[in-house]
Amino acid sequence: MQFAHITHGDDPDGLVCAALLRRLFGTETILANYDDLEEALGGIEPGYDSLYITDLNLREALVPQIERIRGFATVTIIDHHPMEPTLSAWLRSLGVEIIHDTSDCASALVYDHFKEQLEKDAARLAAYAAVNDMFEDGPIASKLMDGMDRKFVGHEALLLGSALGSDQSKPFKERIVEELSRYAYPHRIRGVVEAAMSQLEKIVRIKETVPGRAKILGRLAYMECGEDLSTGEVANIVMDTLLVPVGLCWKEQGEMVNISMRGERRLPEHLGDIASRLSKRHGGFGGGHARASGAKVPRAKLDAFLADLAGELNP
Numbered sequence: 001m002q003f004a005h006i007t008h009g010d011d012p013d014g015l016v017c018a019a020l021l022r023r024l025f026g027t028e029t030i031l032a033n034y035d036d037l038e039e040a041l042g043g044i045e046p047g048y049d050s051l052y053i054t055d056l057n058l059r060e061a062l063v064p065q066i067e068r069i070r071g072f073a074t075v076t077i078i079d080h081h082p083m084e085p086t087l088s089a090w091l092r093s094l095g096v097e098i099i100h101d102t103s104d105c106a107s108a109l110v111y112d113h114f115k116e117q118l119e120k121d122a123a124r125l126a127a128y129a130a131v132n133d134m135f136e137d138g139p140i141a142s143k144l145m146d147g148m149d150r151k152f153v154g155h156e157a158l159l160l161g162s163a164l165g166s167d168q169s170k171p172f173k174e175r176i177v178e179e180l181s182r183y184a185y186p187h188r189i190r191g192v193v194e195a196a197m198s199q200l201e202k203i204v205r206i207k208e209t210v211p212g213r214a215k216i217l218g219r220l221a222y223m224e225c226g227e228d229l230s231t232g233e234v235a236n237i238v239m240d241t242l243l244v245p246v247g248l249c250w251k252e253q254g255e256m257v258n259i260s261m262r263g264e265r266r267l268p269e270h271l272g273d274i275a276s277r278l279s280k281r282h283g284g285f286g287g288g289h290a291r292a293s294g295a296k297v298p299r300a301k302l303d304a305f306l307a308d309l310a311g312e313l314n315p
Contacts, residue, residue, distance in 0.1 A: 003027040004048045004073075006040045008055035008106075009173055010230075012160050016107040016129040017054035017078070019180035020122055024114055027052065029177055031170065034296070035253070041065040046072045055106035057081035057287050063090060070094050078113065080106050080135070082272050082287055102289070104138030105130045112140045121183040124153065128186070131157035134265075134291060159196045160186040165233050166199035167191065203237060210241040218314035222248035222306060231260035232292065239264065246271070246313055250302065256284065257302050261309075263291040269313065278308050 005021050008014030009031025018029040032040040037056060042065060044051055051073050058066070058077065069075055076097040083100055091098060099113055107129035111122055123144045130141035131154055145153065163186070164173070172191060179189045186192050206229070214223040221244040225234040231249040239247030239262050246267065250259045259279075261271045272288035279286035279295035282305050286295025297305050 001025075001049045002047060003050045003052070004030065004044055005052040005054065006030045006032050006037070006044075006056065007053070009033060010168065011055075011164060012132040012157070013105045013107050013129040014055040015164070015173060015177050016125045016180060017110050018177045019125060020107065020110045020114070020118065021052055021054070022177065022181040023122070024117055025050075029174070031173055032056065034294070035258075038062060038065065041069065044069050044073070048073045050074045050076070052076050052078065054078045054110060055080070057083070058087065058091070059285055060084075060087055060090075063087070063094075066091065066096060067094055070096065078106055078109050080104060080109060081289070082276070103135075104140045105133040105135040107133075108135065108138055108140040108144070111144075119183070124148070124156075125180055125183070127153045128157040128160055132161040134289075156186045159192055162196035162199040163192040164195075165230060166195040166202065168230075203233075206234060206237050207241045210238055214238050214242060216242060216244060217306075217310040219245040220248060220310050220313050221246070222250070225249045225251050231258055232262065232294070235260040235262040238262075248306075248309070252299060253296075255299055256296050257299050259286070259295040259297065259302075259305070261288075261293050261295075265291070267291055274309065274312055278305055278312075281308070 003025040005018060005027035007018045010033050021027045030040050051069055066075055078099040080102050082102055088098060099109055101109055107126045111126035127145050127148060130136045135141055136145055176189060214221045221238050221242045223238055225231055231251055234249035235247040245264045246261060248261045250257045263271050270290045271293040275286035275288055275293035275295040279297050282297045282301035284295055284297030288294055
């Protein structure tokens with residue numbers, strides 16, 4: 001059996017999914033994000049018997065690719081992003097297996113689904129992902145962490161997350177997947193500690209620029225970020241630095257802009273729902289979680305998107 005796995009390659013949740021599935025099936029991992037997901041699906045050709053897709057929110061435009069792949073392989077989606085019921089029904093009608101729950105991170109769902117086939121150390125990997133994805137209170141993750149040393153798990157998890165914030169190179173991420181599949185502790189993976197320390201210093205330098213660059217509209221603060229920075233990372237820094245409920249960062253990508261939003265822990269609004277609704281209104285797409293979401297809209301629509309978002313957050 002030949003197994004392929006497309007996973008979100010930018011953060012610990014997607015990489016832990018990759019490590020767990022590699023441990024289980026020796027899967028070939030394809031690291032992707034929303035910009036190149038269609039290309040990644042297009043690369044799945046006959047010869048593979050099974051495809052797993054994890055920690056990636058599919059959209060209707062990609063269904064034809066799934067239908068093509070179903071002609072020669074099984075497809076299993078394990079995800080925690082909100083999914084439209086019509087899309088879910090459409091995929092299931094194609095014979096796609098969907099393991100979906102918005103209450104836990106994707107790694108926790110992978111672990112829970114395959115726990116009888118995994119060793120106890122797999123729970124620790126799922127906990128790393130839950131901490132970084134802010135899903136440590138999820139039904140699955142919270143039970144796992146109740147029996148763990150939370151400080152130790154937290155230290156290892158945040159080292160991993162910080163290191164990935166600093167180094168998004170393919171060789172580094174592939175090394176992390178391979179080492180985690182062997183249940184290595186993050187601080188023992190070559191380059192993780194050094195990259196994490198570099199990331200912490202970078203965050204401090206960005207924080208020092210935020211007051212002079214960001215704009216505040218009531219409960220929302222936003223700013224543009226440089227090409228070498230993660231929009232999600234900077235959105236978190238904006239929220240943290242200015243103590244606002246929602247931080248937003250955007251960067252240009254051709255005729256489009258990538259937008260990330262991050263919210264405080266008890267934010268009453270659901271940022272994923274807002275991102276989905278407003279991006280569609282302005283000719284793009286988006287979605288995500290209650291406190292972490294993203295969108296892509298035409299550059300010409302950015303100001304209108306920001307105005308509508310501010311209106312929703314400041315009724």
